[in-house]
Amino acid sequence: MPINPPAPERTQHVLAQLEQYASLQIGQLAAARRLLRQHPSLPLDSFGISSSITPEPGRPQHSLILRLGAHDTAGITAWARALDTEPLIDGARHRLNTALDDIGIWASATVPETEYDMDQAAFTPTADDVTDTIGGLLVTDSGDDGDLLIIGHPPVRDVLAATSAYYRETCGLRLRAFDGHVLADNIHRDWGEFVAYLTRAEWRFNSVTEDAPSAVPVTWMYARDSHSQDIGAPAPCPACRRPGRGLDYHPQTGQRIHLCPSPLCGHQWPVDTFGASPNLTRKNDAVPPLADTTNGANT
Template sequence: MTISPPAAEHGQRMLEQLERFSTRDDGQVAVGRRLIAEHPDLPLLGFAISHSIEPEPGKPAHSLILRVGEHNTDAITAWAKALDTEPVVDGARHTLSTAIDGIGIWATATVPDDAYDIEQAVFTPTEDDITCSYRGLMMTELGEDGDLLFIGQPPLRDVLAATSAYYRDPCGQRLRPFDGNDLADSVARGWGRFIAYPTRSEWQLQTCAEDTPGAMPVTWMYAQDGDTQDLASVIARCPNCRRPSRGLDYDPTEGHRVHVCPSPACRHRWPLVDSPAPSVKEP
Protein backbone atom coordinates (compact mmCIF):
# COMPACT_ATOMS: atom_id res chain seq x y z
CA MET A 1 0.00 0.00 0.00
CA THR A 2 1.24 3.49 -0.79
CA ILE A 3 1.86 6.11 1.86
CA SER A 4 0.83 9.61 0.77
CA PRO A 5 1.92 12.51 3.02
CA PRO A 6 -0.77 15.08 3.78
CA ALA A 7 -0.38 18.54 2.27
CA ALA A 8 0.28 21.43 4.66
CA GLU A 9 -3.17 22.88 4.10
CA HIS A 10 -4.75 19.49 4.76
CA GLY A 11 -2.92 19.27 8.09
CA GLN A 12 -4.21 22.71 9.02
CA ARG A 13 -7.79 21.69 8.15
CA MET A 14 -7.47 18.60 10.33
CA LEU A 15 -6.31 20.72 13.26
CA GLU A 16 -9.14 23.20 12.77
CA GLN A 17 -11.64 20.36 12.69
CA LEU A 18 -10.12 18.81 15.82
CA GLU A 19 -10.31 22.15 17.65
CA ARG A 20 -13.91 22.60 16.56
CA PHE A 21 -15.07 19.24 17.87
CA SER A 22 -12.92 19.10 21.00
CA THR A 23 -15.08 20.87 23.59
CA ARG A 24 -12.71 20.33 26.52
CA ASP A 25 -9.07 21.14 27.04
CA ASP A 26 -7.91 17.56 27.59
CA GLY A 27 -4.71 17.83 25.57
CA GLN A 28 -5.80 16.13 22.33
CA VAL A 29 -5.48 19.29 20.27
CA ALA A 30 -1.96 19.99 21.51
CA VAL A 31 -0.87 16.42 20.78
CA GLY A 32 -2.52 16.53 17.35
CA ARG A 33 -0.67 19.73 16.53
CA ARG A 34 2.59 18.14 17.68
CA LEU A 35 2.07 15.02 15.54
CA ILE A 36 1.45 17.04 12.38
CA ALA A 37 4.42 19.31 13.07
CA GLU A 38 6.88 16.52 13.86
CA HIS A 39 5.68 13.97 11.27
CA PRO A 40 4.36 15.89 8.26
CA ASP A 41 5.30 13.09 5.85
CA LEU A 42 3.24 10.36 7.52
CA PRO A 43 -0.21 9.45 6.18
CA LEU A 44 -3.12 10.93 8.09
CA LEU A 45 -6.69 11.42 6.91
CA GLY A 46 -8.07 12.97 10.07
CA PHE A 47 -8.51 12.78 13.83
CA ALA A 48 -11.13 11.55 16.24
CA ILE A 49 -11.19 11.96 20.01
CA SER A 50 -12.20 9.58 22.76
CA HIS A 51 -12.94 10.10 26.46
CA SER A 52 -13.21 7.31 29.03
CA ILE A 53 -15.20 7.90 32.23
CA GLU A 54 -13.65 4.88 33.96
CA PRO A 55 -10.40 4.02 32.17
CA GLU A 56 -8.69 0.71 32.77
CA PRO A 57 -5.79 0.78 35.23
CA GLY A 58 -2.75 2.24 33.53
CA LYS A 59 -4.75 3.42 30.51
CA PRO A 60 -5.18 7.13 29.62
CA ALA A 61 -8.59 8.70 30.15
CA HIS A 62 -8.36 10.76 26.96
CA SER A 63 -7.22 9.53 23.55
CA LEU A 64 -6.53 10.83 20.08
CA ILE A 65 -7.51 8.46 17.27
CA LEU A 66 -5.55 8.68 14.03
CA ARG A 67 -7.58 7.96 10.92
CA VAL A 68 -5.22 6.43 8.37
CA GLY A 69 -7.57 4.42 6.16
CA GLU A 70 -9.41 1.15 6.72
CA HIS A 71 -6.80 -1.03 5.01
CA ASN A 72 -3.61 1.04 5.24
CA THR A 73 -1.57 -1.27 7.46
CA ASP A 74 1.63 0.33 6.13
CA ALA A 75 0.53 3.55 7.80
CA ILE A 76 0.15 1.76 11.14
CA THR A 77 3.71 0.46 10.82
CA ALA A 78 5.06 3.88 9.84
CA TRP A 79 3.37 5.69 12.72
CA ALA A 80 4.46 3.03 15.21
CA LYS A 81 8.08 3.39 14.11
CA ALA A 82 7.88 7.18 14.30
CA LEU A 83 6.47 7.01 17.84
CA ASP A 84 9.12 4.49 18.96
CA THR A 85 6.74 1.58 19.48
CA GLU A 86 5.65 -1.60 17.71
CA PRO A 87 2.29 -2.26 16.04
CA VAL A 88 0.16 -5.02 17.51
CA VAL A 89 -0.74 -7.56 14.84
CA ASP A 90 -3.73 -9.79 15.58
CA GLY A 91 -4.70 -11.80 12.54
CA ALA A 92 -5.44 -9.33 9.77
CA ARG A 93 -5.77 -6.36 12.13
CA HIS A 94 -2.83 -4.02 12.80
CA THR A 95 -3.17 -1.66 15.76
CA LEU A 96 -1.16 1.29 17.05
CA SER A 97 -1.55 1.93 20.77
CA THR A 98 0.74 4.25 22.70
CA ALA A 99 0.61 7.54 24.61
CA ILE A 100 2.11 11.03 24.36
CA ASP A 101 1.98 13.48 27.28
CA GLY A 102 -0.71 11.38 28.95
CA ILE A 103 -2.89 11.28 25.81
CA GLY A 104 -3.53 7.88 24.29
CA ILE A 105 -2.67 7.49 20.60
CA TRP A 106 -4.66 4.81 18.79
CA ALA A 107 -5.11 3.73 15.19
CA THR A 108 -6.09 0.55 13.40
CA ALA A 109 -6.17 -0.90 9.88
CA THR A 110 -7.07 -4.31 8.50
CA VAL A 111 -5.51 -6.31 5.67
CA PRO A 112 -8.28 -6.68 3.05
CA ASP A 113 -9.67 -10.19 2.70
CA ASP A 114 -8.48 -10.54 -0.91
CA ALA A 115 -4.89 -9.93 0.28
CA TYR A 116 -5.12 -12.19 3.33
CA ASP A 117 -4.46 -15.93 3.47
CA ILE A 118 -7.99 -16.99 4.35
CA GLU A 119 -7.14 -20.69 4.04
CA GLN A 120 -4.61 -20.37 6.85
CA ALA A 121 -7.23 -18.59 8.95
CA VAL A 122 -9.61 -21.59 9.03
CA PHE A 123 -9.86 -22.99 12.56
CA THR A 124 -11.81 -25.42 14.71
CA PRO A 125 -13.72 -23.53 17.42
CA THR A 126 -13.29 -24.33 21.10
CA GLU A 127 -15.19 -23.28 24.21
CA ASP A 128 -13.21 -20.01 24.19
CA ASP A 129 -14.61 -19.05 20.78
CA ILE A 130 -18.32 -19.44 21.53
CA THR A 131 -20.94 -17.89 23.79
CA CYS A 132 -21.75 -20.92 25.95
CA SER A 133 -22.64 -24.60 26.10
CA TYR A 134 -26.06 -26.01 26.94
CA ARG A 135 -26.90 -29.68 27.32
CA GLY A 136 -23.46 -30.48 25.97
CA LEU A 137 -24.02 -28.43 22.81
CA MET A 138 -21.59 -25.70 21.80
CA MET A 139 -23.57 -22.67 20.71
CA THR A 140 -22.98 -19.01 20.04
CA GLU A 141 -24.95 -15.88 19.25
CA LEU A 142 -25.06 -15.06 15.57
CA GLY A 143 -25.64 -11.47 14.48
CA GLU A 144 -27.77 -8.98 16.38
CA ASP A 145 -31.22 -10.49 15.91
CA GLY A 146 -31.07 -13.20 18.56
CA ASP A 147 -30.21 -16.03 16.19
CA LEU A 148 -28.09 -18.91 17.47
CA LEU A 149 -25.50 -21.14 15.85
CA PHE A 150 -24.84 -24.69 17.06
CA ILE A 151 -21.63 -26.49 16.20
CA GLY A 152 -22.63 -29.88 14.87
CA GLN A 153 -26.03 -31.22 13.83
CA PRO A 154 -27.62 -32.46 17.08
CA PRO A 155 -31.17 -33.86 17.28
CA LEU A 156 -33.92 -31.30 16.82
CA ARG A 157 -35.27 -31.72 20.34
CA ASP A 158 -31.83 -30.94 21.79
CA VAL A 159 -31.55 -27.79 19.68
CA LEU A 160 -34.97 -26.59 20.87
CA ALA A 161 -34.21 -27.46 24.50
CA ALA A 162 -30.85 -25.66 24.45
CA THR A 163 -32.42 -22.64 22.74
CA SER A 164 -35.12 -22.50 25.40
CA ALA A 165 -32.54 -22.80 28.20
CA TYR A 166 -30.39 -20.05 26.70
CA TYR A 167 -33.26 -17.59 26.37
CA ARG A 168 -34.51 -18.45 29.86
CA ASP A 169 -31.26 -18.33 31.85
CA PRO A 170 -29.04 -15.47 30.67
CA CYS A 171 -31.79 -13.57 28.83
CA GLY A 172 -34.68 -14.05 31.28
CA GLN A 173 -37.08 -14.66 28.40
CA ARG A 174 -39.31 -17.32 26.96
CA LEU A 175 -39.13 -17.92 23.22
CA ARG A 176 -42.47 -18.69 21.60
CA PRO A 177 -43.43 -19.46 17.98
CA PHE A 178 -44.45 -16.41 16.00
CA ASP A 179 -47.94 -16.16 14.50
CA GLY A 180 -48.76 -19.82 14.95
CA ASN A 181 -45.58 -21.13 13.34
CA ASP A 182 -43.54 -23.97 14.77
CA LEU A 183 -40.09 -23.13 16.19
CA ALA A 184 -38.82 -26.34 14.61
CA ASP A 185 -39.33 -24.68 11.23
CA SER A 186 -36.72 -22.08 12.23
CA VAL A 187 -33.96 -24.70 12.44
CA ALA A 188 -31.66 -25.17 9.45
CA ARG A 189 -28.66 -27.44 8.98
CA GLY A 190 -25.64 -27.15 6.75
CA TRP A 191 -21.85 -26.91 6.61
CA GLY A 192 -19.52 -24.03 7.29
CA ARG A 193 -15.94 -22.98 7.94
CA PHE A 194 -14.85 -20.83 10.85
CA ILE A 195 -12.52 -18.10 9.58
CA ALA A 196 -10.32 -16.07 11.96
CA TYR A 197 -10.79 -12.86 10.00
CA PRO A 198 -10.17 -10.10 10.82
CA THR A 199 -9.22 -11.70 14.16
CA ARG A 200 -10.11 -14.93 15.91
CA SER A 201 -12.20 -13.05 18.47
CA GLU A 202 -14.20 -11.57 15.56
CA TRP A 203 -14.40 -14.72 13.46
CA GLN A 204 -16.67 -15.18 10.49
CA LEU A 205 -18.67 -18.21 9.40
CA GLN A 206 -18.33 -19.11 5.73
CA THR A 207 -21.06 -21.43 4.46
CA CYS A 208 -19.67 -24.09 2.17
CA ALA A 209 -20.11 -27.57 0.75
CA GLU A 210 -19.52 -30.62 2.93
CA ASP A 211 -16.35 -31.60 1.04
CA THR A 212 -14.69 -28.17 1.47
CA PRO A 213 -11.42 -28.38 3.47
CA GLY A 214 -12.09 -27.34 7.04
CA ALA A 215 -15.88 -27.69 6.70
CA MET A 216 -17.82 -28.50 9.87
CA PRO A 217 -21.47 -29.47 10.37
CA VAL A 218 -23.48 -26.57 11.84
CA THR A 219 -27.06 -25.84 12.79
CA TRP A 220 -28.77 -22.46 12.66
CA MET A 221 -31.63 -21.51 14.95
CA TYR A 222 -33.35 -18.46 13.49
CA ALA A 223 -34.76 -17.30 16.80
CA GLN A 224 -35.69 -13.92 15.34
CA ASP A 225 -38.64 -15.76 13.77
CA GLY A 226 -40.11 -16.25 17.25
CA ASP A 227 -41.71 -14.03 19.88
CA THR A 228 -39.89 -13.38 23.16
CA GLN A 229 -41.62 -12.90 26.47
CA ASP A 230 -39.93 -11.62 29.62
CA LEU A 231 -39.98 -13.94 32.62
CA ALA A 232 -40.38 -13.11 36.31
CA SER A 233 -37.85 -14.47 38.81
CA VAL A 234 -40.60 -16.26 40.77
CA ILE A 235 -43.69 -18.20 39.78
CA ALA A 236 -47.09 -16.62 40.42
CA ARG A 237 -50.52 -18.23 40.09
CA CYS A 238 -53.15 -16.67 37.89
CA PRO A 239 -55.93 -15.36 40.16
CA ASN A 240 -58.46 -16.27 37.48
CA CYS A 241 -57.62 -19.90 36.59
CA ARG A 242 -54.84 -20.69 39.14
CA ARG A 243 -52.37 -21.72 36.46
CA PRO A 244 -48.72 -21.03 37.41
CA SER A 245 -47.00 -18.34 35.38
CA ARG A 246 -43.68 -16.54 35.04
CA GLY A 247 -44.66 -14.58 31.94
CA LEU A 248 -44.46 -10.77 32.05
CA ASP A 249 -45.70 -7.95 29.87
CA TYR A 250 -46.40 -4.21 30.05
CA ASP A 251 -49.86 -2.79 30.67
CA PRO A 252 -50.58 -0.80 27.48
CA THR A 253 -52.41 1.94 29.42
CA GLU A 254 -50.41 2.43 32.61
CA GLY A 255 -47.03 1.18 31.43
CA HIS A 256 -46.59 -1.01 34.53
CA ARG A 257 -45.23 -4.55 34.42
CA VAL A 258 -47.93 -7.21 34.73
CA HIS A 259 -48.12 -11.00 34.93
CA VAL A 260 -49.68 -12.80 31.98
CA CYS A 261 -51.45 -16.14 32.29
CA PRO A 262 -49.95 -18.64 29.83
CA SER A 263 -53.27 -20.37 29.21
CA PRO A 264 -54.63 -19.51 25.73
CA ALA A 265 -58.15 -19.83 27.14
CA CYS A 266 -57.45 -17.33 29.92
CA ARG A 267 -54.64 -14.85 29.14
CA HIS A 268 -55.55 -12.94 32.30
CA ARG A 269 -53.24 -10.10 33.35
CA TRP A 270 -52.63 -8.96 36.90
CA PRO A 271 -50.16 -6.50 38.45
CA LEU A 272 -46.83 -7.44 39.94
CA VAL A 273 -46.29 -6.89 43.65
CA ASP A 274 -44.15 -3.75 44.07
CA SER A 275 -44.49 -3.07 40.36
CA PRO A 276 -41.97 -0.43 39.22
CA ALA A 277 -43.05 2.91 37.89
CA PRO A 278 -43.73 3.28 34.14
CA SER A 279 -40.59 3.28 32.04
CA VAL A 280 -41.90 6.15 29.89
CA LYS A 281 -42.02 9.56 31.53
CA GLU A 282 -45.39 11.21 31.45
CA PRO A 283 -45.53 14.77 30.07
Protein backbone atom coordinates (compact mmCIF):
# COMPACT_ATOMS: atom_id res chain seq x y z
CA MET A 1 0.00 0.00 0.00
CA PRO A 2 1.48 3.40 -0.93
CA ILE A 3 2.01 5.60 2.12
CA ASN A 4 2.22 9.35 1.61
CA PRO A 5 2.54 10.94 5.05
CA PRO A 6 1.24 14.48 4.61
CA ALA A 7 3.85 16.80 5.96
CA PRO A 8 2.56 20.14 7.33
CA GLU A 9 3.19 21.81 3.96
CA ARG A 10 1.37 19.05 2.11
CA THR A 11 -1.54 19.18 4.54
CA GLN A 12 -1.92 22.89 3.91
CA HIS A 13 -1.74 22.29 0.15
CA VAL A 14 -4.50 19.64 0.28
CA LEU A 15 -6.70 21.88 2.42
CA ALA A 16 -6.06 24.85 0.13
CA GLN A 17 -7.28 22.78 -2.81
CA LEU A 18 -10.40 21.83 -0.87
CA GLU A 19 -11.16 25.44 0.10
CA GLN A 20 -11.37 26.41 -3.57
CA TYR A 21 -14.78 24.73 -3.90
CA ALA A 22 -17.40 27.46 -3.91
CA SER A 23 -20.05 25.17 -2.42
CA LEU A 24 -17.80 23.88 0.36
CA GLN A 25 -19.63 23.47 3.67
CA ILE A 26 -17.97 24.17 7.00
CA GLY A 27 -18.71 20.62 8.11
CA GLN A 28 -16.85 19.18 5.12
CA LEU A 29 -13.81 21.32 5.87
CA ALA A 30 -13.86 20.37 9.55
CA ALA A 31 -14.07 16.67 8.65
CA ALA A 32 -11.12 17.02 6.28
CA ARG A 33 -8.99 18.66 8.94
CA ARG A 34 -9.89 15.94 11.43
CA LEU A 35 -8.99 13.16 8.97
CA LEU A 36 -5.61 14.72 8.21
CA ARG A 37 -4.89 15.27 11.89
CA GLN A 38 -5.90 11.80 13.10
CA HIS A 39 -4.60 9.73 10.16
CA PRO A 40 -1.53 11.48 8.77
CA SER A 41 0.08 8.28 7.46
CA LEU A 42 -2.80 7.07 5.28
CA PRO A 43 -2.62 7.59 1.50
CA LEU A 44 -4.45 10.63 0.15
CA ASP A 45 -3.98 12.63 -3.03
CA SER A 46 -6.71 15.25 -2.60
CA PHE A 47 -10.28 15.86 -1.49
CA GLY A 48 -13.50 16.32 -3.39
CA ILE A 49 -16.98 17.25 -2.21
CA SER A 50 -20.56 16.33 -3.06
CA SER A 51 -23.98 17.40 -1.80
CA SER A 52 -27.52 16.18 -2.28
CA ILE A 53 -30.64 18.34 -2.21
CA THR A 54 -32.75 15.36 -1.19
CA PRO A 55 -30.47 12.74 0.39
CA GLU A 56 -31.69 9.20 0.92
CA PRO A 57 -33.10 8.46 4.37
CA GLY A 58 -30.28 8.03 6.84
CA ARG A 59 -27.66 9.44 4.46
CA PRO A 60 -25.75 12.72 5.07
CA GLN A 61 -26.60 15.67 2.88
CA HIS A 62 -22.95 16.65 2.40
CA SER A 63 -20.02 14.32 1.68
CA LEU A 64 -16.26 14.44 1.50
CA ILE A 65 -14.56 12.40 -1.22
CA LEU A 66 -11.12 10.94 -0.50
CA ARG A 67 -9.14 10.72 -3.73
CA LEU A 68 -6.59 7.94 -3.72
CA GLY A 69 -4.85 6.18 -6.56
CA ALA A 70 -7.31 4.67 -9.05
CA HIS A 71 -6.16 1.14 -8.12
CA ASP A 72 -5.24 1.68 -4.46
CA THR A 73 -7.68 -0.86 -3.02
CA ALA A 74 -5.35 -1.40 -0.07
CA GLY A 75 -5.66 2.28 0.72
CA ILE A 76 -9.46 1.97 0.68
CA THR A 77 -9.20 -0.87 3.19
CA ALA A 78 -6.83 1.10 5.41
CA TRP A 79 -9.12 4.14 5.49
CA ALA A 80 -12.20 1.99 6.13
CA ARG A 81 -10.65 0.25 9.12
CA ALA A 82 -9.28 3.51 10.47
CA LEU A 83 -12.88 4.75 10.47
CA ASP A 84 -14.16 1.59 12.21
CA THR A 85 -15.81 0.04 9.17
CA GLU A 86 -14.96 -2.37 6.34
CA PRO A 87 -14.62 -1.69 2.60
CA LEU A 88 -17.59 -2.50 0.39
CA ILE A 89 -16.36 -4.91 -2.27
CA ASP A 90 -18.39 -5.41 -5.45
CA GLY A 91 -16.39 -7.32 -8.04
CA ALA A 92 -13.22 -5.39 -8.74
CA ARG A 93 -14.51 -2.19 -7.15
CA HIS A 94 -13.66 -1.41 -3.53
CA ARG A 95 -15.53 1.44 -1.86
CA LEU A 96 -15.45 3.35 1.39
CA ASN A 97 -18.88 4.63 2.37
CA THR A 98 -19.28 5.88 5.92
CA ALA A 99 -19.89 9.11 7.87
CA LEU A 100 -17.94 11.31 10.25
CA ASP A 101 -19.63 14.08 12.25
CA ASP A 102 -22.68 13.96 9.95
CA ILE A 103 -20.46 14.27 6.85
CA GLY A 104 -20.39 11.37 4.42
CA ILE A 105 -16.92 9.95 3.73
CA TRP A 106 -16.59 8.27 0.35
CA ALA A 107 -13.76 6.77 -1.71
CA SER A 108 -13.36 4.22 -4.49
CA ALA A 109 -10.65 2.18 -6.20
CA THR A 110 -10.60 -0.82 -8.52
CA VAL A 111 -8.42 -3.89 -8.90
CA PRO A 112 -6.46 -3.65 -12.19
CA GLU A 113 -7.48 -6.04 -14.95
CA THR A 114 -4.05 -7.65 -14.89
CA GLU A 115 -4.55 -8.61 -11.24
CA TYR A 116 -8.22 -9.57 -11.37
CA ASP A 117 -9.31 -13.20 -11.77
CA MET A 118 -11.45 -12.87 -14.90
CA ASP A 119 -12.15 -16.61 -15.01
CA GLN A 120 -13.75 -16.50 -11.58
CA ALA A 121 -15.66 -13.36 -12.59
CA ALA A 122 -17.39 -15.06 -15.55
CA PHE A 123 -21.12 -15.66 -15.07
CA THR A 124 -24.31 -16.63 -16.90
CA PRO A 125 -26.71 -13.66 -17.14
CA THR A 126 -30.13 -13.68 -15.50
CA ALA A 127 -33.07 -11.31 -15.81
CA ASP A 128 -31.37 -8.99 -13.29
CA ASP A 129 -28.40 -8.49 -15.62
CA VAL A 130 -30.19 -7.38 -18.81
CA THR A 131 -32.32 -4.49 -20.00
CA ASP A 132 -35.59 -6.39 -20.29
CA THR A 133 -37.27 -9.78 -20.55
CA ILE A 134 -39.46 -9.96 -23.67
CA GLY A 135 -41.43 -13.04 -24.60
CA GLY A 136 -39.29 -15.06 -22.22
CA LEU A 137 -36.06 -13.86 -23.86
CA LEU A 138 -33.36 -11.95 -21.97
CA VAL A 139 -32.66 -8.84 -24.05
CA THR A 140 -30.17 -6.05 -23.50
CA ASP A 141 -29.32 -3.06 -25.65
CA SER A 142 -25.72 -2.68 -26.72
CA GLY A 143 -23.83 0.37 -27.92
CA ASP A 144 -25.12 3.55 -29.53
CA ASP A 145 -26.42 1.94 -32.73
CA GLY A 146 -29.40 0.26 -31.08
CA ASP A 147 -28.09 -3.29 -31.47
CA LEU A 148 -29.73 -5.92 -29.27
CA LEU A 149 -28.01 -8.80 -27.52
CA ILE A 150 -30.25 -11.76 -26.70
CA ILE A 151 -29.17 -14.58 -24.42
CA GLY A 152 -29.39 -17.99 -26.12
CA HIS A 153 -30.07 -19.13 -29.67
CA PRO A 154 -33.87 -18.81 -29.91
CA PRO A 155 -35.81 -19.32 -33.16
CA VAL A 156 -35.67 -16.48 -35.68
CA ARG A 157 -39.36 -15.69 -35.27
CA ASP A 158 -38.90 -15.24 -31.51
CA VAL A 159 -35.92 -12.93 -32.07
CA LEU A 160 -37.94 -10.83 -34.53
CA ALA A 161 -40.90 -10.66 -32.15
CA ALA A 162 -38.70 -9.57 -29.23
CA THR A 163 -36.96 -7.00 -31.42
CA SER A 164 -40.27 -5.58 -32.61
CA ALA A 165 -41.61 -5.37 -29.06
CA TYR A 166 -38.43 -3.74 -27.73
CA TYR A 167 -38.34 -1.02 -30.37
CA ARG A 168 -42.07 -0.41 -30.22
CA GLU A 169 -42.42 -0.25 -26.43
CA THR A 170 -39.04 1.14 -25.38
CA CYS A 171 -38.06 3.37 -28.30
CA GLY A 172 -41.38 4.21 -29.97
CA LEU A 173 -39.87 3.01 -33.25
CA ARG A 174 -40.28 0.32 -35.84
CA LEU A 175 -37.17 -1.43 -37.12
CA ARG A 176 -37.31 -2.09 -40.85
CA ALA A 177 -34.86 -3.66 -43.28
CA PHE A 178 -33.64 -1.86 -46.38
CA ASP A 179 -31.65 -2.41 -49.59
CA GLY A 180 -33.61 -5.53 -50.48
CA HIS A 181 -32.83 -7.34 -47.22
CA VAL A 182 -35.12 -8.72 -44.54
CA LEU A 183 -34.67 -8.23 -40.80
CA ALA A 184 -33.75 -11.89 -40.39
CA ASP A 185 -30.54 -11.09 -42.30
CA ASN A 186 -29.47 -8.96 -39.32
CA ILE A 187 -29.56 -11.89 -36.88
CA HIS A 188 -26.19 -13.40 -36.02
CA ARG A 189 -25.49 -16.32 -33.69
CA ASP A 190 -22.41 -16.22 -31.49
CA TRP A 191 -20.87 -17.46 -28.27
CA GLY A 192 -19.72 -15.08 -25.60
CA GLU A 193 -18.34 -14.69 -22.12
CA PHE A 194 -19.93 -12.36 -19.57
CA VAL A 195 -17.45 -11.01 -17.03
CA ALA A 196 -18.33 -9.12 -13.84
CA TYR A 197 -15.73 -6.38 -14.24
CA LEU A 198 -15.75 -3.76 -12.84
CA THR A 199 -18.91 -5.04 -11.18
CA ARG A 200 -21.68 -7.39 -12.27
CA ALA A 201 -23.88 -4.35 -12.92
CA GLU A 202 -21.16 -3.11 -15.32
CA TRP A 203 -20.38 -6.43 -16.98
CA ARG A 204 -18.41 -6.74 -20.17
CA PHE A 205 -18.91 -9.14 -23.05
CA ASN A 206 -16.15 -11.03 -24.85
CA SER A 207 -16.65 -13.21 -27.92
CA VAL A 208 -15.33 -16.73 -27.28
CA THR A 209 -15.46 -20.10 -28.97
CA GLU A 210 -18.21 -22.58 -28.21
CA ASP A 211 -15.85 -24.85 -26.29
CA ALA A 212 -14.66 -22.12 -23.89
CA PRO A 213 -15.43 -23.04 -20.23
CA SER A 214 -17.55 -19.94 -19.68
CA ALA A 215 -19.17 -19.81 -23.13
CA VAL A 216 -22.80 -18.65 -23.26
CA PRO A 217 -24.87 -18.80 -26.48
CA VAL A 218 -25.97 -15.35 -27.64
CA THR A 219 -27.85 -13.86 -30.57
CA TRP A 220 -27.20 -10.42 -32.03
CA MET A 221 -29.77 -8.28 -33.79
CA TYR A 222 -27.74 -5.66 -35.63
CA ALA A 223 -29.99 -2.60 -35.81
CA ARG A 224 -27.31 -0.57 -37.58
CA ASP A 225 -28.02 -2.64 -40.69
CA SER A 226 -31.67 -1.53 -40.62
CA HIS A 227 -33.82 1.57 -40.86
CA SER A 228 -35.65 2.84 -37.79
CA GLN A 229 -39.01 4.47 -38.34
CA ASP A 230 -41.12 6.46 -35.90
CA ILE A 231 -44.47 5.01 -34.97
CA GLY A 232 -47.65 6.63 -33.70
CA ALA A 233 -51.15 5.56 -32.74
CA PRO A 234 -52.61 2.82 -34.98
CA ALA A 235 -54.34 4.27 -38.03
CA PRO A 236 -56.08 2.43 -40.92
CA CYS A 237 -54.82 3.14 -44.41
CA PRO A 238 -57.58 5.13 -46.21
CA ALA A 239 -56.90 3.13 -49.39
CA CYS A 240 -56.64 -0.50 -48.30
CA ARG A 241 -57.86 -0.18 -44.69
CA ARG A 242 -54.88 -2.09 -43.35
CA PRO A 243 -53.97 -0.73 -39.88
CA GLY A 244 -50.46 0.56 -39.35
CA ARG A 245 -48.38 2.77 -37.07
CA GLY A 246 -45.56 3.88 -39.36
CA LEU A 247 -44.71 7.59 -39.50
CA ASP A 248 -42.29 9.51 -41.68
CA TYR A 249 -41.71 12.97 -43.14
CA HIS A 250 -42.65 13.99 -46.68
CA PRO A 251 -39.37 14.36 -48.61
CA GLN A 252 -40.42 17.68 -50.21
CA THR A 253 -42.62 19.47 -47.69
CA GLY A 254 -41.30 17.94 -44.47
CA GLN A 255 -44.90 17.32 -43.45
CA ARG A 256 -45.55 14.44 -41.03
CA ILE A 257 -47.14 11.49 -42.84
CA HIS A 258 -48.53 8.02 -42.19
CA LEU A 259 -47.13 5.10 -44.16
CA CYS A 260 -49.24 2.12 -45.15
CA PRO A 261 -47.54 -1.06 -43.90
CA SER A 262 -48.62 -3.06 -46.96
CA PRO A 263 -45.86 -3.33 -49.59
CA LEU A 264 -48.57 -3.80 -52.24
CA CYS A 265 -50.33 -0.57 -51.32
CA GLY A 266 -47.71 1.88 -50.14
CA HIS A 267 -50.10 4.81 -49.65
CA GLN A 268 -49.03 7.85 -47.68
CA TRP A 269 -51.31 10.37 -46.02
CA PRO A 270 -50.85 13.36 -43.72
CA VAL A 271 -50.96 13.10 -39.97
CA ASP A 272 -54.13 15.15 -39.73
CA THR A 273 -55.14 16.26 -36.26
CA PHE A 274 -57.69 18.74 -37.61
CA GLY A 275 -59.98 16.36 -39.47
CA ALA A 276 -59.15 17.40 -43.04
CA SER A 277 -59.54 14.86 -45.82
CA PRO A 278 -56.25 12.97 -46.38
CA ASN A 279 -54.29 13.58 -49.54
CA LEU A 280 -53.27 10.07 -50.70
CA THR A 281 -50.21 9.08 -52.66
CA ARG A 282 -49.47 5.68 -54.18
CA LYS A 283 -46.05 4.14 -53.78
CA ASN A 284 -45.34 3.94 -57.50
CA ASP A 285 -46.75 7.38 -58.39
CA ALA A 286 -44.81 10.61 -58.49
CA VAL A 287 -45.02 12.16 -55.03
CA PRO A 288 -46.65 15.61 -55.13
CA PRO A 289 -46.47 17.94 -52.13
CA LEU A 290 -49.03 17.02 -49.53
CA ALA A 291 -51.79 19.45 -48.70
CA ASP A 292 -51.47 21.72 -45.69
CA THR A 293 -53.98 20.03 -43.42
CA THR A 294 -54.24 23.07 -41.18
CA ASN A 295 -55.44 25.28 -44.04
CA GLY A 296 -57.63 22.46 -45.28
CA ALA A 297 -59.36 22.29 -41.97
CA ASN A 298 -60.12 25.99 -42.01
CA THR A 299 -61.54 26.18 -45.50
